[in-house]
Amino acid sequence: MYISRSILLVFCLFFLVNPIQATEYVGVNQCKDCHQKEYSAWQGSHHDMSMKHVSSDSVLGNFTDFKLMENNQVNRFYRKDNQYWVNIKGPDGKFHDYQIKYTFGYEPLQQYMVEFEDGRVQLIPFAWDSRPKQQGGQRWFNLYPQFTDKHQEFFWTNTGQNWNYMCADCHSTNVSKNFDENTNSYNTTFSEINVACEACHGPASEHINWTKQKSTQDIVDKGFSRDLSKSVKAWALKDNATTMSPTSIKHSQQNFVCAQCHSRHVQISDENHVDKNEFGERYLLSLINSSLYYPDGQVYDENFVYGSFLQSKMNANGVVCSNCHDPHSAKLTLPKETVCLQCHQANNYANKKHHNHPETSAGAQCVNCHMPETTYMQVDNRRDHGWHIPRPDFAKQFNSPDTCLSCHQDKNSEWSDKHVLSWFPNSSIRQDEHFAPVFAAADLNYPGISKELSKIAQTKSYPDIIRASALDRMSNKVDTNSLIAIARAVKSEKSIIRLGAINGAIQLPTVERWRVLSPLLTDEVLAVRAEAASVLAPLWQELNSEQKSKLQIALKDYFSVQEFNKDRGFSHTNVGNIYTHQGNYQNAEKAYRQSIKIDPYFAQAYINLAELFRLQQKNQLSITTLETGFQKIPDNSELAYALGLANIRAKQSSKANTYFAKATDLAPENSHYFYVYGISLEASKPASAYKALLQAYRLSNNPQHLYALCDMQLRNKSSQARQCLIKLADVAPAAAIEQLKKQYKIK
Known part of the structure; x- marks a missing residue:
């Protein structure tokens, strides 16, 4: 799993007397003697503490036989023979003792990991709040109280909490997953357990060789292939400008390096994306979609900075991470009150005329208006790096965050919008x-x-x-x-x-x-x-x-990408999809079944396997497959919905309606489920059908859903039909209304 310190010391001594011939990882001990300042800054940083072997130095949590009561059950954290243990509920629903092998992070919370015999390293659901006691910290808490059932992907022993796939690439250096598909096991390795020098600079063996060859002291890259410099060497204030501009931009690779961890992505290979200057050689970056961002680009779910940063004017003007953050300590290079004033002139921005707040108040700080915080993992506040201009009008329209309300929690966006308009009556922002x-x-x-x-x-x-x-x-x-x-x-x-x-x-x-x-x-x-x-x-x-x-x-x-992620059910399902398109049903079935074997709680594998059987007119086998999946994952709305459709095809309308009802219960915000449920209820329960279609429209604001409701009511000669048409006239083209009236002979 890891290289021991004794072996690492042998490596270091070997490197001192023998020049390294190939580009290899050499370890932080080879760096610290010559780079003591950087090493000292790195020690104790988030990168240094990203992952550690369990020891009295690394563990922050209370393991002095502490008992945490939850749901009338006792979770115990204790030490035994200098080891750290927990007694918590396992996948069988019973409480077991698990040895903690690794710590994960340290501030504002620390997580803990268990290593199983098959090489899986899993994050337990309980975390230690490492904040000071006066801030609510110094306590154990359940990080994922909603995931208490083994059928859930994010139950602590399942794939959603698996370090080997989910975390390792960003929390350790030079990771190789080494997943064995035949045994469904890992032999994951890394050069160093945490984020050390070479995680950013790349393997340093050529640099070590460079230090030994005096004749090459003038080589610019000094044995490194990566350019981690700042993209802008000089900034200047142009006439009548209030913000510094770059004199020129020569893009370095620094942001690519930081983005390998500080981004929402799927890893697709072990290729060196930095040297190739292409993020897509190693990762598939998530775009600005509704599951991760609000319509105005503000962060909704965790995006780990990069997706927000790419939206910003900072990125467009050559700003890189180290313009604000020290790359070794990860701390701000200046106090947060002044870091923005490196480029934004203080006499224009650090005054009440701009921020309209008392000079020493929270509202006078740039970050509180332009980098609002979102709390993740219950205690971890992270700032939006899009540097958006506050738009209370957008908050009213799209239900996106109104940064003014972060402080003024007793107000609403109508109030903040009024103030912003009064402060900047001549602003062109809203016209842009x-x-x-x-x-x-x-x-x-x-x-x-x-x-x-x-x-x-x-x-x-x-x-x-x-x-x-x-x-x-x-x-x-x-x-x-x-x-x-x-x-x-x-x-x-x-x-x-x-x-x-x-x-x-x-x-x-x-x-x-x-x-x-x-x-x-x-x-x-x-x-x-x-x-x-x-x-x-x-x-x-x-x-x-x-x-x-x-x-x-x-x-x-495409297959190589799936092979890289063969430890996940989605990769095998993707392979099965390709074989299905090609008409190779035998290989498709093998791939779907392998997906279920590797990841039994991945619903799409059951759905796609059922569809494969349907294509072969094996309808009962299709239903049986979905039922198996739904038994395995009873809280999955997609499987319930698929079972509804399958039973409709089998002319089992009563069963179908039962499953559609379950789908709407499990996903009450899914308008499409309500729409299909409403259509299916028409013959047996028209009044319930109307309610379902109306709910579909309320959730979606989609005129097609309201059109379907009016059409159904007209067809069934409901007394509510005329009222529905009046409502439809406000959102649908006049031609559509006339078509309905003509079809049902309504004047």
Whole structure:
């Protein structure tokens, strides 16, 4: 699992007398003597403490036979023979003793990990709040109280809390997962247990050689291949400007290095993305979508900084992480009150005329208005690195965070909007075009929104990640506007925009999809080739032999990505999908079953296997597969919904309605489930059908749902039909209303 300190010492002594021939990791002990200042700053930092072997020096939590009562059950934290142990509930529902092997982080909380015989390292659900007692800290708490059942993905022994896949790449240095698919086990290794020097600088053996060869002292890179310098060497204040501008920008690789951990992504390979200057060689970056961000780009779920940063003017102007953060201590280079004033002139920004708050108040600090905090993991406050301008009007429209209310918790956005307008009556901010209204409308499936998405995608003044996210939102909006935007985007020099175009092209007709995306099958970036192959694979049966040959080459890259992630159910399901498209049902079934074996709580594997059986007209086997999955994961709404559809096809309407009802109970915010449930209830319970369709409309604001309700009420001659038509007239085209009236002969 790790290299012991004694072995590491032998390595260090060997390196001192023998020049290293290949580029290798040498360890922090080889760095500290010459770089004592940096080493001292790093010691005790978040990077240093990212992961540690358990010891009295690393453990912060109270293991003095402490008992935490929860749900009338006792969880115990204790020591035995200088070891650290917990007695907590296991997957069998019984309490067991587990030895803690590793600590994870240290501030504002510390987590703890158990190592199992199959090499899995799992995070226990309890964490130690390491904040001072006066801040509510120095206590044990359940980090995931909602995940108490072994059927849940994020139960502590399941894949959602697995270090080998979820955490290792970012919390340790030079990680290799080493997953054995045949035994479903890991032999994960790393050079150093924490985030040490070489996690950022790369392997240092060539640097060690450089130090021994005096004749090469003038080599610029000093044995390192990465450029971690600042992208801007000098800043200047232009005439009438209030903010410093870069005299020139020569982009370094620093942000790429930081982003390998400080981003929301899926790892797709072990390739060196830094040396290749392409994030997509190693990671698939999450775009600005509704599951992670608000429509205005503010962070919703954890995005670990990079996705927010790419939206910012800071990124556009060559700012890198070390302009604000010391790269070794990770602390701010200046107090937070002044760090922004490196570029933003104090006489314009650090005064009441700008911030409209008392000089020493929280509201006078830049970060509290432009970098609002979101609390994750119950106690971990993280700032949004998009540096958005406060927009209470957006908060009113889109329910996005209103940073003013972070302090003024007794107020609302009407109040803050009024104040902001009074402070800046001549501001042009609200006249500037912003992507937020378009993204919000697209997320609600407003008709005709593709024109505005297309405009954003093709406007170079928007950040690349916003343009890519506009393309991504075109996936279910197929028309001339989206086709033109996608066709232009695939030719972009920016890989993130090409990736956005691939996502947006998912629903394009066969001919257009192949014509637009096939050139990307030979793209220089792994993520682009693999994603293009994935989106084109469903066309397999319609392609000629030459096209299939070209696609098959790119599919090798796609399969390599799945092979890299073979410890996860989704990878095998993805492979099964490709075989299904190709008509290779035998291999598809093997892949889906392997997915279930590797990850029995991954619902999509059961759903796709059931669909495979349906394609082969094995309908009862299809239902049985879904029932097995639902028994395994009884809180999964997708499986309940799939069972509803399967029973509809089997003409078992009563069973179908039962499963649709379960789906709406499990996912009460899913408008589509209510819509389908309403349609299925029409024959047996029309009044309940109306309620379900009305709820679908309330959740979605989708006029099509209201149209379906009016249509059903008219068809059943309901007394509520005329009132429904009046409501529909406010949101639907007049032609649609007239069509309904004509169909049912209503004047």
